[in-house]
Amino acid sequence: MTPLLEARGLSRSFGGLRAVAGLDLTVALGEMLGLIGPNGAGKTTVFNLLSGFLAPDGGDVRFNGRSIVGLPPHAICRLGLARTFQITRPFARMTVLENVRVGALARHPQTPEALGRAREVVERVGLGARAGVAATALTIAERKRLELARALATEPALLLLDEVMAGLNPTEVEAIIRLIRDVHASGIAVVLIEHNMRAVMTLSHRIVALSFGEKIAEGAPADVANHPKVIEAYLGDEYVRAAPA
Amino acid sequence: MDLTLVLQGLVSGLLFGGVYSLMAVGLTLIFGVMRVVNFAHGDMMVWGMYLAYVLAARAGVDPYLSFVVCAGALFVLGLIVQRGLVDRIIAAPHEMQILLMLGVALVLENVALMAFGPEPTRVRSALGGAALWLGPVFVDVARLVTFAVAVALTIGLSLFLDRTDAGRMIRAVADNTYGALVIGADARRVYAVAFGVGAACVGAAGALVSPILPFQPSTGLSLSVTSFNIVIIGGMGSLTGAFIGGLLVSVAESLGAVFLKPSLKELMSFSLLILILLVRPAGLFGRRAL
Amino acid sequence: MKWLLVVALAALLALPAVLSSYALTIFILIFFYGFLGQAWNIVGGYAGQLSAGHAAFVGVGGYTATMLATSAGLTPWLGMFVGAALAGLLGAIIGYLGFRFGLRGFYFVLLTVAFAEICRVAVSNIDALGGPLGLYITFTGDPRQFQFQDARVYYYIALALMLVATLVAWAIGRRRFGIYLAAIREDETAAEASGVNAFKYKMLAMVVSSFLTGLGGTFYAFYLFSLQPGSLFGIPLSVEIIIRPIVGGAGTLAGPILGSFILTPLAEVSRLYLGGGGLHGAHLIAYGVLLIAVVLFLPEGAYPRLRRALQRSRRP
Numbered sequence: 062m063t064p065l066l067e068a069r070g071l072s073r074s075f076g077g078l079r080a081v082a083g084l085d086l087t088v089a090l091g092e093m094l095g096l097i098g099p100n101g102a103g104k105t106t107v108f109n110l111l112s113g114f115l116a117p118d119g120g121d122v123r124f125n126g127r128s129i130v131g132l133p134p135h136a137i138c139r140l141g142l143a144r145t146f147q148i149t150r151p152f153a154r155m156t157v158l159e160n161v162r163v164g165a166l167a168r169h170p171q172t173p174e175a176l177g178r179a180r181e182v183v184e185r186v187g188l189g190a191r192a193g194v195a196a197t198a199l200t201i202a203e204r205k206r207l208e209l210a211r212a213l214a215t216e217p218a219l220l221l222l223d224e225v226m227a228g229l230n231p232t233e234v235e236a237i238i239r240l241i242r243d244v245h246a247s248g249i250a251v252v253l254i255e256h257n258m259r260a261v262m263t264l265s266h267r268i269v270a271l272s273f274g275e276k277i278a279e280g281a282p283a284d285v286a287n288h289p290k291v292i293e294a295y296l297g298d299e300y301v302r303a304a305p306a
Numbered sequence: 307m308d309l310t311l312v313l314q315g316l317v318s319g320l321l322f323g324g325v326y327s328l329m330a331v332g333l334t335l336i337f338g339v340m341r342v343v344n345f346a347h348g349d350m351m352v353w354g355m356y357l358a359y360v361l362a363a364r365a366g367v368d369p370y371l372s373f374v375v376c377a378g379a380l381f382v383l384g385l386i387v388q389r390g391l392v393d394r395i396i397a398a399p400h401e402m403q404i405l406l407m408l409g410v411a412l413v414l415e416n417v418a419l420m421a422f423g424p425e426p427t428r429v430r431s432a433l434g435g436a437a438l439w440l441g442p443v444f445v446d447v448a449r450l451v452t453f454a455v456a457v458a459l460t461i462g463l464s465l466f467l468d469r470t471d472a473g474r475m476i477r478a479v480a481d482n483t484y485g486a487l488v489i490g491a492d493a494r495r496v497y498a499v500a501f502g503v504g505a506a507c508v509g510a511a512g513a514l515v516s517p518i519l520p521f522q523p524s525t526g527l528s529l530s531v532t533s534f535n536i537v538i539i540g541g542m543g544s545l546t547g548a549f550i551g552g553l554l555v556s557v558a559e560s561l562g563a564v565f566l567k568p569s570l571k572e573l574m575s576f577s578l579l580i581l582i583l584l585v586r587p588a589g590l591f592g593r594r595a596l
Numbered sequence: 597m598k599w600l601l602v603v604a605l606a607a608l609l610a611l612p613a614v615l616s617s618y619a620l621t622i623f624i625l626i627f628f629y630g631f632l633g634q635a636w637n638i639v640g641g642y643a644g645q646l647s648a649g650h651a652a653f654v655g656v657g658g659y660t661a662t663m664l665a666t667s668a669g670l671t672p673w674l675g676m677f678v679g680a681a682l683a684g685l686l687g688a689i690i691g692y693l694g695f696r697f698g699l700r701g702f703y704f705v706l707l708t709v710a711f712a713e714i715c716r717v718a719v720s721n722i723d724a725l726g727g728p729l730g731l732y733i734t735f736t737g738d739p740r741q742f743q744f745q746d747a748r749v750y751y752y753i754a755l756a757l758m759l760v761a762t763l764v765a766w767a768i769g770r771r772r773f774g775i776y777l778a779a780i781r782e783d784e785t786a787a788e789a790s791g792v793n794a795f796k797y798k799m800l801a802m803v804v805s806s807f808l809t810g811l812g813g814t815f816y817a818f819y820l821f822s823l824q825p826g827s828l829f830g831i832p833l834s835v836e837i838i839i840r841p842i843v844g845g846a847g848t849l850a851g852p853i854l855g856s857f858i859l860t861p862l863a864e865v866s867r868l869y870l871g872g873g874g875l876h877g878a879h880l881i882a883y884g885v886l887l888i889a890v891v892l893f894l895p896e897g898a899y900p901r902l903r904r905a906l907q908r909s910r911r912p
Contacts, residue, residue, distance in 0.1 A: 114788075114789075133788070133795075135789075135793045135794070138790065138791040143790075146785075151786070152779055152782035152786065153782055154778075159775075163775060163776070164790045167790065172771060211790055343702045391888060394892055398895065400702060401701065404646060405890075408835075409885065410884065412883055413881050413884035413885060416878070416880040419880075420877050420878060420881070531706075534706055567721075572713065580693070583710075584699075
């Protein structure tokens, strides 16, 4: 069974700094994958490489069996791979609905249809009451939802969510976890970059841990959480020795 | 090809380059500190020239002395422009900054047009006409003095930025604004000083070049373009780059005049700009993308 | 709202019957600059790509049509489209270089200025194109040569041009093309991530804009009967082109038109009272001050501000 997304030997350096080194990553259809690692581990770089915003120095990325290296971001989006940004990038002078409509236009070139689709998506993410509000007037939690909605409107098969919970209070986190579950339940595969460990553990089927651009662990959430290398990466090696066997 | 002619072009170009360097250094300082592109740079320089002209015609002061006054006057103008205008839109999208400086350029150029008329002028200097032979090459004393003063000013500026507290504060803000704020820098004041100093550079450059180059209000645009050329070649925000770039571009222009029609000089200048815009090193793009 | 437009249009159509010849000229200029502004608006306002060299397209259009008329006897009615096509080609070249090489903001502005200036200097130095003194068109009053005895014909042509450009902008605005341009203007990276092929749409906007502007070149040439490289390719014309939409509201349909109705009479008045001899630059100073004022106090332009004020007054 061909995986939905398959990255092999993915590498990228910036000057002398190796941001991502020889990464192998697969995502199966409908899977929910967590991508964790300390700051600077290269997680967002991986997203940039997968979505076409950065070109890899080496390695290949296959989406639905087809190589997407070198394709521009809009083409990759149209193939069904959508992403959100760590720091949200709304279209400032548009309303929530208009923002999402841009995404919907990718699949529905006629403006009225796109608007209809956008309305559905806006309702689904819970921004229905704020549909006519300008993007600049939204709270952080709402902006994250908007970012998600816009990506969702492009009808992706795979959604890359970059720290969608950052800056949210516990209630908002709970709400967005439910939303992500809902999105996932409709058959969309999700890769989640998160620092909120509890959220990642509960949501993900599988977790990949990165440190300094390399994969240091992969597997079921509980296994990865207790992996000595992962503990070392986050907390330092003293904690590895202290960890229960 | 007559080698002496080429050599002549080289030397004239090099000497004139001191002024270009000073001009470019001013622009780079403004951009490096505030990320604002001063579209009015060339027009400010033209005002330096006209100021020197007025001082020479009305007060009989030689431009090689009055450049100090011109620098001071343009410093004040820079302060006013920055505090009164640029400061208010420092957080606005870049298009707004561009339009603002375009507006300033329009005002400066056309006030000059109204005040002084469209005809080209030159300033008379006591050094005008005197020349030396340096080996096979014929050198204007005026050009030599211009070069010397311009280089001295550039070195002075570099020392200011390197050795004085104010200078270091400017460099800190240019390098890392948030970091500088943390250590107590008054960013707005630094911006104002930086803009003022940048304007002072072209004030001095304008005065220094006024005996050598005939100028008119419309010269502003071509000087602005040349400044951008130099700064983009040298690397936006790099003072050494601006300095060396100024010399390089001046030599290129000078040699170009040796081989081509003078009216095509502008053509060369603009074509060079396009080439550089397309080919510029990746580092610049990375910076600008922020 | 629709009724207002119909009434306004009817008024504009009927106006020549009551206007003095001087007032007629002012309206012709209002429409003409409104047309150029609206054409620019497509790439400068909707797409947010600031071009400060649009005069180049006017020049290419005007010179092409004039040369074809004088040396090949081609009627300007056709020459107009050849000129516009060449202007569109130049727009495609500038767009390709700018967008392929990722030039944004300040760099793109510089690119457009550089191209316009290169055209100006090049044409100034080509004697076959009239050199620095330019070209002159002999007045024959022959409609087949795009010349009319009656100034009112120019009025209607200019009005038609402005309406055509506005129609094009309107059509673009309501379709995906226009929405994509707005997305690109707001945040090109986010647009790309949402499936927008930024390069393609920016190019399209540039070509449409430059083509339309090129049409204006023919009107310019055959209305003024003379072309100089300085006036047709130079910065002053580029400034005239962009200032009306910016003051009126870039990216809105009414902006360029409103801007032209505000600024053109102002420019004429200042030319009248302050013009003559060396004071020729006075209205440009006013433009400079206006640009500064708009950026500081009215960055979206007059029309959006007006619309909000009207909306507020309508609410109980």
